[in-house]
Amino acid sequence: MNRHPAKFCFVIHPLSLEDVARYEPGAAGKGAPIIRKILEWMPSYAAAHITGVRTPDGRETEGWFVAAPLLPEQLLELPREDVYQRILRAIEIGVELGANVAGLGAFTGVVGDGGVTIAERAPIPVTTGNSLTIAAGIQSLFRGAAEMGIDPAETTAVVVGATGSIGSACARLIAPRVKHVILVARNLTRLAKFHDEVRHTLGCASSYTTNIAEAVRHGRLILTATSSTHDVIEPEDLPAGAVVCELSLPHDVSRRVALERPDVLVTEGGNMCVPGNPVFERVREPGTVFDLNLPPRTALACMSETMVLALEHRLENYTLGRGIDLQKVIDIEAMATRCGFTLADMRAFDTAITPEKIAATREAAERRRQIPA
Ligand SMILES: NC(=O)c1ccc[n+]([C@@H]2O[C@H](COP(=O)([O-])OP(=O)(O)OC[C@H]3O[C@@H](n4cnc5c(N)ncnc54)[C@H](OP(=O)(O)O)[C@@H]3O)[C@@H](O)[C@H]2O)c1
Missing domain, CATH: 3.40.50.720 (NAD(P)-binding Rossmann-like Domain)
Incomplete structure (x- = not known):
């Protein structure tokens, strides 16, 4: 069967003030209160384009990391509806770029009910990536x-x-x-x-x-x-x-x-090794690498789950909320192995x-x- 390859988007956010400077080098040296205030007002944006993810049997996907640029405590403390809107806008940006499935990184998959409400409102299937x-x-x-x-x-x-x-x-x-x-x-x-x-x-x-x-x-x-x-x-x-x-x-x-x-x-x-020759490229500065603070060709398991769902054409809400079905853990592990993902070095x-x-x-x-x- 020759299917059009599916694409993914993955919602990211800075985990710390150092992360903000990694995403946006212009933020380096600015005071914490100013950065926090800027982030409160900063809309979601496409941060990285990922290409070169290729399975051993030649299937490929590409995708985007879209930032909902709030710190962990802001995601937990700001009004829930504002946070959901920020995450949903990030997914919409992914859809505009061509994504067919969305992953929720770090606290964007924790806030509220662990992705359930986001999935109900999103135009494409959503996963937290927690199974992998x-x-x-x-x-x-x-x-x-x-x-x-x-x-x-x-x-x-x-x-x-x-x-x-x-x-x-x-x-x-x-x-x-x-x-x-x-x-x-x-x-x-x-x-x-x-x-x-x-x-x-x-x-x-x-x-x-x-x-x-x-x-x-x-x-x-x-x-x-x-x-x-x-x-x-x-x-x-x-x-x-x-x-x-x-x-x-x-x-x-x-x-x-x-x-x-x-x-x-x-x-x-x-952390997982991504198969093929993955390139994480900054959207605003094409040709420069988006720094995930991980070794080359390495991604988080939650990002990897989203890539695997695209590669396997499993365009469904895969992992959401608490109380995860252990069979899904077993199944995504098998799918990831089939796609060539391996556990990263320690x-x-x-x-x-x-x-x-x-x-x-x-x-x-x-x-x-x-x-x-
Ligand atoms: N490495 C990866 O690829 C990856 C992927 C996805 C998520 N994550 C990360 O994994 C973590 C957990 O995500 P999740 O979706 O499982 O979250 P979750 O469903 O909200 O569960 C969080 C758990 O932590 C407990 N907890 C919170 N604060 C605590 C504290 N100060 N001391 C002790 N226990 C505390 C909570 O218990 P109470 O309710 O009793 O506080 C709950 O049991 C997050 O940091 C997330 O960013 C990592």
Whole structure:
């Protein structure tokens, strides 16, 4: 069957003031209050054109990153309807450029009901990209365990953000492979209800708490996927030799962990290698690269999910809201593999994690375990 290739758009937003300067070099050096005010008034715009995404069997797609240029806290705090309008306008810009499916990046997929209302109002199908993020996060967590010589079946795992769209699915997928799972979130009522719903199906011992530091102290495998706008995982709470898989954007793990805990392996779990020869080009300055702050040919798993849906011509609302269908996670992982997407090499705190770094981390963990508590 010879079908017209589908195209995608993906709504992005700056995660921090440094990101604003990366998107708009002219913003560098301006004060935070001015930047915030400018962003409040700045309309959505096409930021990057992505070409060269090609599957091993020769299928191609192209697409656009369209910015709804608000910071995470602005997306959460500004009037909900204004935020929805900004995101919907970004999708319309994508449609005007030719997109057939839209992805919601970072907090544009978190705000409100996790994409449900946006999908109802958008002219094309919408996904948050969370299903492939979940699949990539699970692969990353257990890859980290293997690298650190941890046997998951003998280990306690902690899922931070366990009632969320990503966290709740991750909890259900991690539990059958570990000895004990601790679920963490802020809202105790929702957390207790979720635990009650799933505890008999988890396949391991389980508990829950709103005390992140306490939970983290007990787990050697930690996956974090919160919608917090500040650090939630601090170096003093992590046990020796822990593996932390970070899915949150902006990140949950304090940068102090990189400096103060050489015995802990932190890995950004949601990065994927894009097949073909992908080029991310700035729309306003053709010929210049749009800096995603990732290695070349690498994209976030949520972006990758949107690309996969275009490549596979699955023009449907794929992942929306909380309570994700685990079959969709399995299906998008298989589709992504068929399209040639692979888990990116390990990386954290803007640095690649080399085999030498892993060996040094294991040695530091061994040394720390020998220090009497
Ligand atoms: N790497 C990727 O490719 C990728 C893709 C998509 C999304 N993301 C990121 O993944 C994260 C989660 O997204 P989501 O759609 O799953 O969000 P979500 O459905 O809103 O869930 C967020 C979860 O975090 C918890 N939480 C929020 N603030 C917290 C805090 N300070 N301490 C502890 N728990 C807290 C929430 O619990 P309460 O309700 O109890 O607060 C909830 O369980 C976001 O940062 C998003 O940007 C990454």
